Amino acid sequence: MTSNVEDVILAAAACVILCRRRVKSKRRFWVRPSLRTRGTYSGTTLLKDLAMDDIHPLTGEIKCDGSFKNFLRMTSSDFEYLINQIGHKIGKKDTTFRDAIPVKERLAVTLRFLASGDSYQSLSYLFKFSKQSISNIVPEVCDALIDCLSDKIKVPKYQEEWLQIVDDFNQKWNYPHCCGSMDGKHICLQxxxxxxxxxxxxxxxxSIVLLAIVDANYCFTYVNVGCQGRLSDGGVYANTTFKHLLETSSLNLPPMKVLPGRTSPSPFVFLGDEAFALQPHIMTPFPGTQQKGSQGRIYNYRHSRARRVVENSFGILSAVFRVLRKPMLLEPERAEKIVLGCCYLHNFLRKGQSSSSYCPPGTFDSEDTFTGELIPGTWRVEGQPNGTLLRLKRIPRKPSVLGKEIREEFSMFFTSEEGKVPWQNNY
Incomplete structure (x- = not known):
C-alpha cells in the first residue's frame, strides 16, 4: 500500500515538472527596437556608402584598395560576381510577417565575419539583424561559396596540368620534379x-587540422579540414583521400625522369616538413644540423626555399581572413565550413580581379637577386598571434629506404653544375 502511494506522488510530481517546462516566458519583443531601424540604415546602405568612398570625386576612377575592399576583402566587381553565382542559393522569400534579409546583406555579413572574426552579437549591431539569424546565415553562405567555387581548388587530373605546376616550381624556386608543397596547421576552437x-x-x-597542398603560385590544389587536433601528423595524413590516391598511383603523376646531368631516373615529388615521413613521393629535409657547404645543408636550403610557398599561403590566408586568428566559438562541423570557405575564397581572389589588391607586391617572402637573402613578406611583419595556425606535432618516423635514395639523388643534383644556384653556398 505504501509503495502505491509513493508511486502516485512521484507521478504527480513528474506531471507538475513537465507542465512547468511547457510554460514559455512571454517574449518582450517581436523585433528588438535597436534592429527596427534596418529599413532606414541597413547593410545595403552601408555597402553603397563604402563603394562611394572608392570613387575619385574628380575623375570618377574606382580604386581597388579603398573602403569596400578593406571591409569585405574584395572589390565590388568580385562581390557582384559572387552575388550572381550564389544569389539563387541563399535568397529567401518575403512573408506577410516580415521582409527577408536581402542576398547582398547575407553575403556581406558572412564576408565581414571571415574578414574580422567579430562575434555574431557585434555583427548584429552593425547589420541590424539578430545574432540568431547571423548564426544561420554564415554556414549557409559558406556552403554556397564552396559549391559555386568548387572548381577553384582541384587536384590536377592530367599529366599536362602536373607538368605546368612542376615547371612553375622549377622556374620560380629552382626545385625540379616538384608537384606541390604540403603542410598542416591547427585551427583553434572553443x-x-x-x-x-x-x-x-x-x-x-x-583544434581541428587544416592539411593543404599548394602550387608555386600560392594557390591551394588540395585541402582537407576537420581532423581532430589530438591526431598526430601521421593520423591526419592517413585520414585524407590524397594519401590513398598517392599510394595507389591514382594521381596520374608524370613518369619518372632523369634530372639534368644525372643518370638515375627520379620520381615527381611533394615537399613536406619533418612532420611527415620520408617516402618516395614525399621529400623531407635531412634531420639534425648539417655542416655548412655539405650536400645535406644545401639540399635543406633548396627544399625549404621551395616549401616556403605553403607557409606564405597560410600566412596571407590568416592575415586577410582574421577569423583564423582567434578561437572560433563554433562547433567543429561549422568551423570546418568556415575554414573551407576561406580557402576557396583565397584561390578565387588570387586568380580574380582582386588579385593585385589581395596580394600586393611585398606580401609574400622574396629573395635578394644576388645574395639570396630572405626578405620577409608583409604577412610576417604583422606577426602571428599565439594559438592560430600552429604546426603539426613532429613525431620521429621510420623513413623509407627508397625515399632516402631519392632524396640523396636530389641533393647530389643540387650540388652539381647543372642544378646549383649561385648563392646556395652562403647557407
Missing amino acids: APMNSGSDYFNYKGFF
Missing part, C-alpha cells in the same frame, strides 16, 4: 560539447 579530449592537441588547446 571546447566542443561532449567531445572529451578528441580535439585537445599537444599544445594544450582544442
